[in-house]
Amino acid sequence: MSDNEVTLTIDGKSVTVPKGTKLVDAAKRVDVEIPVFCYHEKIGALGCCRMCLVEVEKMPKLMTACTMDVMPDMVVKTTTEKVEKAQKGVLEFTLLNHPLDCPVCDKGGECPLQDNVFKHGSPDTRMEFHRHNNAKATALSPVITIDRERCIACQRCTAYSERIEQDRGLVMLNRGFHNEVGTFNNEPYDNRFSGNVIDICPVGALTNTDFRFKARTWDLTNVETLCAHCGCNCNITMGTRLNELMRVEARPNDAVDDGWICDKARWGHQFVHSENKISIARENSVGDGKPTSFPVLPHDCAGEDAAGKAAEAFKKIAEEHGPQSVGFIGSPYATNEENYLYQKLFRLGLGSNNIDHKVYQDTPGLPVSHYDVEQIETSNVVLLIASDPTEELPILDLRIKKAVTHGGTRLVSLNDQTIALDKYSTQSVQYKVGGEALAIDALTNGLARELGESASAQGDSGISADDMKSLVETVRSSMKICVVYNPSALSGEAVSGVKRLLKMIAKVPTMECGAIPAAPMTNAVGAMDMGLLPDFYPGGVPMSDEEEIKKQWGENAPTATGLSALEMIARAEKGELKALLVHRSNPVMDFPGGAQVTEALKKLDLLVVHDMLETETAKLANLVLPSNGPGYDEGTTTNIGGRVQARRKALQADQAPDWKIISLMLNVLGDETDYGKVSDVTEEIARKVSGYQQISRRSVGKTGCNRDSVISADEQASAKPVQAGTNGSLRLRIATFLFAEDKVLDASSKLAHHFQSSTAHFNEEDAGRLGIQDGNTVLLSAENVNLEATAKVDNRCQPGGVVVPRVSDGQRVNGLISADGNTAWVEVRKV
Amino acid sequence: MSGFIFSEKQEKEVARIIAKYPFKKSAMLPLLTLVQRDERVVSPDAMVAISKKLDCSPAYVQSVMSFYTMYHTEKVGKYMILFCINISCQLNGCDKLLEHTAKKLGIKVGETTGDEKFTLHREECLADCTRAPMMRVNDTYYGDLTEQRIDQVLDSLD
């Protein structure tokens, strides 16, 4: 036994636990269940409800097991007469003014109060006065209902707001018997994480407005699956009834979400039953009205049949025009299995490396360990590069706040915009919009100098020498650092710069260094790993490694670097790319280049879109294949921390799952593998993709399994100076906004109250020059796209830049970027 | 938009108060007291103003202010009468005197007179028990009360 462990006896059972463990938690280890209301492992001790009283030898009073740290040789008894009497007493007090409306309470059947009364309470009440009538159900927010009369004032929810969310939106008001849970001036309690209070309320006081009275909890079929909104891949339980999704709850997994989910996970699921769902394969007539080079489909054709025809069509075009004439734009939202099969289909079935899933630069793998999110808590420094977790990866925001406030981790942010987490950082360093590559190189060079290595000269990133110096010092002296960077917010070659930086940090003696590539998209890491890239095979194998490629994939595997997504669009425009398959992606809306994208896609001989919701791109397709999407999907995804977990299906679809459709296409193209179940694909991934050897249905289980770090190939390119814009124009930074109104969160969403209108954030200097004031309407234009926005002069970025959060599809904000994806200079004019 | 702005004089006082503490949140009660004394009420707007000064959520300000009995969300009279009804005063007949006071002012306990001059509150022990029965009118303690003395005190206030 180490110094950090304590051995004690609970109800005659000896248990050894780490120092600092609370008695309640120690008891659980030996299956002694001490009843609680207010205690929650993740929130910490409160000592409010007094339900957990136990007898501790040599202590005169009964002690609360939730507040008490274990001590060596402690002897604890939880079932003595004295304890039972106290428990009865406390329950009597608790129920004194609690309505006995269990039959109509949403918590019925899963209510800790009910359970505790059943186990420890007395069957009848001695209360003979009128119960205090507190307010019945009222709206706490558009999505949460509060029944104040059921509240037992345990303070879990308010402590959650204080300690976990840390914005103290939900508070205890008044005093004593008049205590009540509330908000400032009765305003809604409405933020990114509000729904968690529903899960933690031990009675039916806080309930899900959407779920109220919809079903009894015991009638639900609960499926343990994953949220598909962002790269955190939080664990959730989907409760369904008669093939309808009734509710989503958190399913605690320390390695991923620490027990919390964001409100988008909980309420952003209307899309599973959306009217816009693509439920059947269909043929469109586009252009001159005739589907070109495509065999005609029968009416109401099933996805499988349509897939076969699509495969044949692609094969024909590839044979006629060469493999370079076909391409695939995949999705960072799709599962590993789907992505794996699609790349296999294009590479081995059609001989093309024209495969991609993104419009920014990135390469698979890291030169240092790929940290999982738990490592954040044990790091001395977390360095955020171009990352805004609050909007992009909300649960990561909670993890970072926890590390900073409870664990003594220091947060440092390097970004071109201010972010919500700046409040928690010891240093926030801002570079000019577009200056990331230079800023990152400057940091690398600073470290190099400290380490006595040569460092090249550099351009101006907008960071002062002092700021850079102290940043270098913080990083150098950090002992253990976790670098969290968002590749999708880095322009140009900056991502190579990050990898050089990581290598340099790793050179600091006694430094432990790891990184988390934190792109917001659900399976961005998986898409990279699965080789949805023009220049890498799965597992980060570069095209240059022919030997390895031939060994793994056979002699015929193509080794010429393919086209990137943006290049495919450009070639389509020139008529050189003839056929394109788009899986769960919407280039028309999300790609740079404005109207050019549409024009390019229209020129294709064949456009197949395989997606779950109607999109602008699907409208242009010759053939649309149905994809069932989250809720129906099965397979695995890899989160930002490299953890592979199972996305299980909670709902039955009419259509074949995506992986099945793709495997049918593969068969048509001559692949003879018979994938009977999705796990057959998973097993093939384990055999073929380096880093995934350990992954199997079994190893992934309920809580997932980390894949091994993927080592990156060498990075070459170095930063070029920031390109200047035309006279007076500003460099655009598109920021993520969690509750954007798009295909997934449409107007019918329960979260529609979060939607925002367009805003453009300026630095005072530019605003002054352009005569713009807070609240003015401005017009941003580039690439023949115009965007109207309300100006906010809040110095969110340095002079010369403008930050526009992507708040809706309607904005078409990505259209402001030039088609090559590099330049984003916008003209700004007051209207 | 916030309808409450600290006056120039108040701003000075706010700065002086905040300077007393290593962490500004400690200025919470003093700032609430400042507002209550100057405005005779703490309005939601004032809570927002305080939350900005102290860098916390307005909900937190309200949570704190609603815990204490000396802050009011409805404007109180020019004179706040806290009438002690706790044990030593009870033993000395405060209940009758309180009744008398309420009658004299023509209001019920807890109310404010129509001219906003007096607010009458029942109060727990004010720590002047050796002079029971007693009351506090604004900052001043009055002990050894009788009906005549109460009349005299209240009549002398303008």
Place this chain on the structure above:
Amino acid sequence: MTQILFKNINAKDLHTLKVYEEQGGYQSLKKAFARKPEEIIEMVKASGLRGRGGAGFPAGLKWSFLAKNVFPRYLCCNADESEPGTCKDRELLLKNPHMLIEGMILCSYACQIETGYIYMRGEFHDLSFIMDKALEEAHAKGYLGKNILGSGFNLDIHTHLGAGAYICGEESALLNSLEGGRGEPRMKPPFPAVEGLYAKPTVINNVETLCVVPYIVNEGAEKYAALGTEKSKGTKLVSVSGHVKKPGNYEVVLGTPTREIIYDLAGGIRDGNKLKAFIPGGSSTPMLPADKVDVGYDYEAIAEAGSMLGSGALIVIDDSVNIVETTLRLISFYMHESCGKCTPCREGTRWLYQIVERIMQNKGQLEYIDKLEDICGNMAMKTFCPLADACVSPVVSSIKHFRSDYEEYFKKIPVSSV
């Protein structure tokens, strides 16, 4: 009569620095600065001074518990004085603010503290003006501020006002309140000496406790320890209120028979009535019947008699009163002051109130008495802080000693409703 705290209490303008100095004020500082801080702590230990705020914990010992080598440290003077019946701190603050400042300087020097706060209940706004003035004077004279009297020791003291909450007298609730929060008590451990104000080591002492320190430093620990009984040393201020002829704050040597305090100092029971009961140490302490009136007024003797010395508020009740009335008023107080954080206190105080109120409306039943005792049993020692115990105390003691007062109400029950 030995008078330490009240020696010159009625001297004209004692609250001014000039008069205070004329009476020998601030002499202790030079003596203290000539010694090492630890020596002062040892002196206070040796004097046997116990906390006068209610719990009676030895002051010197408390100071010696401060977490070693952790700075800054803070001193909080507890001037919340809210325990019903208690009004001694008010008199000290009103008439002799410099004595407290002197005591706080000594304590801070002993404990190496550079910042002190005087937490006064909000209703003491008038006193805060007096105190602020006194602090200003002391500062101007060099008793506060940087390098006090050339000793190299620095100290600033500030007043801080509460805003109406009895619970803020409880030391950890006081800290929360001083940090700008709700006055809910904190979990212990950690104790304030380890993690107190702003999570730093903190000394919290009552006004009276701190006011004694100048005497100890001036006159020596032995002289103080020579007063009182074996374990209850020195003098104590007693606030005598209720049905006595001369209510007032009196300073008595610990161990003085309670009878002497009631009958000699306070002039005995008024209106020709007889003593029925007395609450020896403030409303939280169990009441005692008249036949215990000879109990020595010290910690041990009163404990033996079944109550506590508490804050030294002696509330005298004559035989014109039905004790149930008094009990209900006290329950009502604790119900009103419960912070609401923990269930047995929040719910229990109200339930007790409802039951006793019903008894007083002649609607009770005899079983109510057992029920009251049982509920009290479910509350006592099971709550987050001692406030619920304080509420239980008048109920349990009134049933124990004055059961017949309850029974009177049942006699009045109309036959039909039984």
